[in-house]
Amino acid sequence: MTQDAAPTSVEDFRQRLIAVSETLPKRLRQCADYLAMNTDKIAVSTVAELAQEAGVQPSAFMRFCQLLGFSGFSELQKIFRQDYSQRWPNYSTRLDALRAEAAGNPHALLAEFVETGRASLDSLTSTVDAAALQTAVDILVAAPRIHLIGLKRAFPIAYYLAYAFGKMSVPALLHDRIGDLDQQHLLHPGDAMIAISYAPYTQNTLEAAALAASRGIKVVAITDALNSPLQRIGAATLLVREVDMGDFRALSASFALAITLATAVGARRT
Amino acid sequence: MTQDAAPTSVEDFRQRLIAVSETLPKRLRQCADYLAMNTDKIAVSTVAELAQEAGVQPSAFMRFCQLLGFSGFSELQKIFRQDYSQRWPNYSTRLDALRAEAAGNPHALLAEFVETGRASLDSLTSTVDAAALQTAVDILVAAPRIHLIGLKRAFPIAYYLAYAFGKMSVPALLHDRIGDLDQQHLLHPGDAMIAISYAPYTQNTLEAAALAASRGIKVVAITDALNSPLQRIGAATLLVREVDMGDFRALSASFALAITLATAVGARRT
């Protein structure tokens, strides 16, 4: 059997596996069959583990990897690890390179940002915990008034939620802090708050959320880290991670989450 | 700090991470913050990789694992590898599972909005004309001041551009119309304007853009139709189409375009 180049993606791998499976000696067949049904384990297992589960010796497994075109198991595993963790190429470095050259080609820059936007969206369904999302919706549905706070980069999300709730006649107050107005007296028993803050966490947002929580207001947090300061006040936490692009992060995933919240709450309040 | 038993599940790990994050020396703080945002990488990375990404030495990372109660990294990783094995194998299968959940379930709704966000991003590189984008960047680079207007659903984009330009020390004025202030006298010869408006086109935005154009201010329009009213004033037009999801459209594609503009302009002005 002639040796082909190594597959470079999970999909390539699948096609190759199908192709080589046509005719195989006994042990290699076991490897093929096992892998066909257990791709989920490739990224997180050792050769020894996979071989054992396939019922073959590790060396047979290695031979199968080579038959597929890889130099060894590590090369195969690398493809799956990248797919699983959505481990991105270093975007900051690529952006720097694009900046340097693409002063003359903003369309290439646009394509890059489209890619990072997609990547951020891709991760959203795994960072957002279904139970936490349901809790958040339940809190917001039950509240007579919804308070919104999100400043600096998070402001567009807070604003958009206010806009969306407004269109659905859901009582929602954007704590926009115009003129440094003190809006805390508008917090009434039974109300809920959505607080949105991303590292390095705007102090005013944290203070407003902490104050609300201290008054028994239920807080739903949209934030980017498990140990975010918003976690400390007992907020129902929805995790969003936008792909880091050096100086900036866009908000593509945050918007998908915001509109989900608005829609789910709006549907239940009408 | 007393040593607690090792967490035995991902959820235990999360609680422990939050608990130990209260007070940490510098390098251990880096580890905590990195892990708080990157749990997806634990199962498929080495100590060396994680330490590097966290910006610490491997030994600091090991110390952090021990602070969390584990004997070392391997014990921590084991929890995540076991958790992973019990989950969906890959992104598209995960998405199918989400879709199979009852309609109206917020998590399923989230998956749908992720899909529409992706679709909106997908179309962006074809709706945005490369020459028009280049023209827009050229206009903005040359302007002593950039004026921004976008109201209602477009406001988050206008705001975000103001935020981004502000961070890069590019003079940009958000026409936010607070208190119905009249800001038109701030338009100076040679300035440029970015006007953002989507159907049904907010009248105030159109008027502000038309006024600017009538004074010889070059206008860059972000809009959703070739025959948008903003086209009529001779604006350099960048087309974005957000996929329609009933009552609402998110802004995922608009954000990718906004950050592209900000970045390209910022690179050329520094």
Add this chain to the structure above:
DNA sequence: GAAGTTATGGAATATATATTCCATTTGTAA
């Protein structure tokens, strides 16, 4: 049945990775 080829198991070897140890630096208290 014999010869040649292919497949296989497992030990030996190479490499990657986790962990420990220790000298130095930094921070804190008196």
Add this chain to the structure above:
DNA sequence: TTACAAATGGAATATATATTCCATAACTTC
């Protein structure tokens, strides 16, 4: 300012894992 404690970086060491090699078994062809 000094002494002590805590934090840190990085080299050395230990362990786990991937890979190669080779003797033997199994299969195929004549």
